[in-house]
Amino acid sequence: MHKIASSELIINDRGAIYHLDLRPEELAQTVITVGDPGRVAQVSRYFDKIEYKQQHREFITHTGYVGKKRISVLSTGIGPDNIDIVMNELDALANIDLEERSIKKELTALTVIRIGTSGSLQADIPVDGFVAGTHGLGIDNLLNFYKHSNNDEEKTLLQQFAAHTQLDNNFSHPYIAGASGAVLKHFVDGFHHGITVTCPGFYGPQGRVLRLGLTNPQLVDRLTQFYYGNHRITNFEMETSAIYGLGKLLGHQCLSVNVIVANRINKTFTKDGKAAVEKLIQKALGIIEGI
Ligand code: R1P
Ligand code: URA
Secondary structure (H helix, E strand, C coil): CCCCCCCCCCECCCCCECCCCCCHHHCCCEEEEECCCHHHHHHHCCCCEEEEEEEECCEEEEEEEECCEEEEEEECCCCHHHHHHHHHHHHHHHHEECCCCEECCCCCCCEEEEEEEEEECCCCCCCCCEEEEEEEEECCCHHHHCCCCCCHHHHHHHHHHHHHHCCCCCCCCCEEEECCHHHHCCCCCCCEEEEEEECCCCCHHHCCCCCCCCCCCCHHHHHHHCEECCEEEEEEECCHHHHHHHHHHHCCEEEEEEEEEEECCCCEECCCHHHHHHHHHHHHHHHHHHC
16 A cells, blocks of 8 residues: 655644645535635535634635535635645545545545636626636646646647637646536526636736736737637636646546626726625525535
8 A cells, every 4th residue: 555655745733634724524525615715704604504614824614514515615815826735635635544644445526616706808798797617728837737638629729729829838838627517517597608717827917917018918808819619718817727627637526606806808897896706605505505
């Protein structure tokens, strides 16, 4: 039996995994991720019962029940680098025996649903609208550190995307992974569907200019105009592709739903971001309870 070394799989003196500070029994099989640590309590206030509350750095977790459904809600903080930590540690909690330091014989598939905020790249997807990402398309480089593969259609899409957006050569190779169809099918009414692009930053990597010039100033227009068959890019943010990519490699069922807070085409911003997020939380929890 292969034992994973203490430098690779770090367990604290509570018997909990390093960054998330969670023990296996403190995690539910259905996990809601949110970027903002303040959003954890905004979700868990709808729980009928809370069993555990843990916090370490920006990673806050509340585990409890909505009706009979056991759910953990966990903040990831901002960005794909944090998602590397979150997805690997969630998977370790589910699929590695932390005492034996070995991979379990029977693996568990978690359901991971991100409830986030996002920027719209289409004029017809307004602020306060909801988007469920059919695919996560990463320009953030994370998945390139892991062995991964794509089918022929995905490869063609990525080639055309890199050529169209000119996100090649000086940039990393874009990567793509799909949402879980089994989860996505529940998020249809009231949701726009399309490709969610994940960026390694909020300003330059999303085409925002404050004081610095950009190497790809037409990026937003190029993302908006990209089509591959029926697929178009609906929105961008900073976590989805990393969740989909790692989730797929690890065998978990993932979906990312986002409320639009900024429309980059109409140049509008939501008038009440908190209320917009609240509506998405209520809608998503109603669906998740029934899955
Ligand atoms: C940027 O403002 C943050 O908001 C979005 C982006 O993905 C990034 O994390 O998501 P959250 O609202 O979930 O943090
Ligand atoms: N989150 C992002 O990453 N970008 C936006 O424009 C809005 C929210």
